[in-house]
Amino acid sequence: MKVQELPIRDIKPLLPIPDISIYLFVGIVAVASLVIGVGVFFFWKWWSTHRRIDPRVRWLRELDAIDFDRPKKAAYLMTKYGRLLAEDKRRQEILEQLIPKLERYKYKKEVPPLDEEVKRFMKLFIEMSHDAL
Template sequence: MNPEALPIRDIKPLLPIPDLSLYMLVGLVVAGLLVMVAGGIFLWKRWQVNRRRDPRLQWLERLERIDYGDPKKAAYIMTRYGRLLAKEKRQKEIMEQLLPRLERYKYKREVPPLDEETKRFMHLFIEMTHDAL
């Protein structure tokens, strides 16, 4: 028997398989681009807002919110931001007078409460800085 003469049975024609991979790829690329654009817009707006803020105003706000009930933390905060904000001659003079007063509230485990004269110097410096800015 000739194999070429045998009729082939039970072989069906190929079925078309829908190929959506191209559409899925395009959809993922578009979604990725949208996420990147949205993220870029968010970061741009955030940068614009933060760029306009003067860091000296943030430091001054931090000084205005000092908790005088915790003298050690108040001394550290006043020293840190006071040095950054002291630009004018009078502000520098006040900081020079204030720094030795603050030294007794730093570097110790237990510290006494802030005395009134130190508080007055701190308030005076904050008011002068507020007027200067």
């Protein structure tokens, strides 16, 4: 057969091929982001419970947050955290002078406002504790 005698066959158009690669890519990125996010969340949760914070810093923060307008609570907090923070001789001496002055603000239903002298001693003790840490 000659080339010219070959029957002409119809050229068919290209068939459409469904392309879902963009959906696969978006799905994989979404799942990877979710896995990384959950991993970071659990790592942060573990880290926040296992990190070592010096308890003295926490006690000092409590003393910094003392409200001098509430004398009963201030006296109790100062006594509690003061005993824990009094590590050197100077702070122990100040605390020994301060605790008897705080006794009049404890164990009663109604207490008078804090004296300026007591406030001064409390602030001095807190300042000295800051300097020691």
